[in-house]
Amino acid sequence: MTKNVTNFLSPEERRERRMILLLLAPALAVVGLLLIGPLIWMGWQSFQGPDGFTLDHYARFLSDTVYLSSFVQTFRIAFVVTIAALLLGYPIAYVAAKSQGIWPPIILGMVLLPFWTSVLVRAYAWLILLQRRGLVNTMLIETGVIDKPLILVNNEFGTVMATLHILLPFMVLPLYATMKKIPAELEMAGASLGGGGWLVFRSVFLPLSLPGVIAGSVLVFVLTLGFYITPELLGGGRTFLVSMLVSRNIELYNEWGAASSISMVLLLLVFLIFRLASMLIPFERIMGTR
């Protein structure tokens, strides 16, 4: 439709336009009331002190070491989880995309079952596995590898392990979707020109799979930044992530200004990451798989 046509809308087009807005209205109302409204309010609140406008809540990022260390720890865990998910997830997606017959559904099924299992259930499973008298320690002691139980949980290790386990499917699924679209002929062409397996992979397959790598990495990274359940249950107070900083400020101290300023900073960082990623691949592609 050209511009000058929309200027002279026929009654039918006008009716159509009204219908579009009507169909969108309930969805927009819900998001507006429960998300955008409160976000605006929190943005305003983050600049409010007892005597009106203040920058105190943001100044605390520079003065309060708890803030800084919490953000540093959160980003460090997000990096570790994302890199590990890429290293574990890429081979899975590759083998699933390349194999035939019954293998792809079996591999994807093994990725999807944990994906659909409750996050709480998986956090609980890791508690059972990693605790002092848990399965991993028992097994290691019985086989004589160690003689004292290792501290695997209530620390950063436990948090990273469970978070990685929960988020790995978010890496595998976009990777698999991207790899499935790479035509096998391209690799055959590469091989027919004399390229060895590794050379063809590196120069043909890997670059073409990069959109999937970006989509998966952004999803895993951003989701880790906001993770709450695993650090809370498996961190044992030793992982104090940004999400916990937000909730403590409200549950314990009723500090809306502080909680709002932390939320705004975290949100800004998340938007920034999405913005940067969407310069490389379309936003819709990142969100395409859950």
Added chain:
Amino acid sequence: MERISLSPSQIMLRVFVGVVLLWLIIPVLIIIPMSFSGARFLSFPPPSWSLRWYQAYLTNPAWMQATKTSLILATSSAVLATIIGTAAAYALNMTQSRWVKNLQIVLLLPLVVPIVITAVGVFLVYAQIGLIATLSGLILANVMLGMPYVITSVLVGLRKFDPTQEMVARSLGMNRWRAFFTVVLPQIRPSVITGMLFAFISALDETVVSLFISGGDYQTLTKRMFTALRDEIDPTIAAISTLLTGISFIMVLLMAMNARASESRGKA
């Protein structure tokens, strides 16, 4: 693979993938034998077998109430999210205006904003309008969280759908409403179902928002589990977890069946 013999590096790759897949699946499955343990402490293999933890779960009114709340919540918010989300996706797909198209990003925001921030925001609104610890408050919040899945999935379905079919139906005198239900909806049904399953599981699984806003008679199952886990590792949770994993397994099967249905539809 066409080749019969695999190179050593290919074999190593497959072994590696096998190990990672086991690491993915074992924690999900390990809960099942644990839930049938006869002992108070979780050890593997369990020293004796019993159904005592299932009995503990099924005879505890607090757990039962929480389960009821969660099931009602998941079902009703999935249905509502599907209706509202499908309507929104249809409008987004139909519009010619760039401005309206960009609203899609707004509607996907609930997936992008870290869940703790969303929870704080919802808590804030509910404290003002008195929806804390109510079932309708829980449902409304989970409609918002489930909607993005429906919108994404239905949009994918609508893009595959040939719009001329709808035009033909309308040129034959059907109004949009009838054309949607008789021509469009049957064709995008698999995408709608996918969206609804996602919305259902998302509401059943949701923990953080309900930690903030659920309470009293309407505590969700996940909130109760979370609080129980913070205090001590009670094997009753293993029984509940096994049941939840059972639901997840059914979901995977439903998804697979649904995908197959949509594939055969595509070929026909």
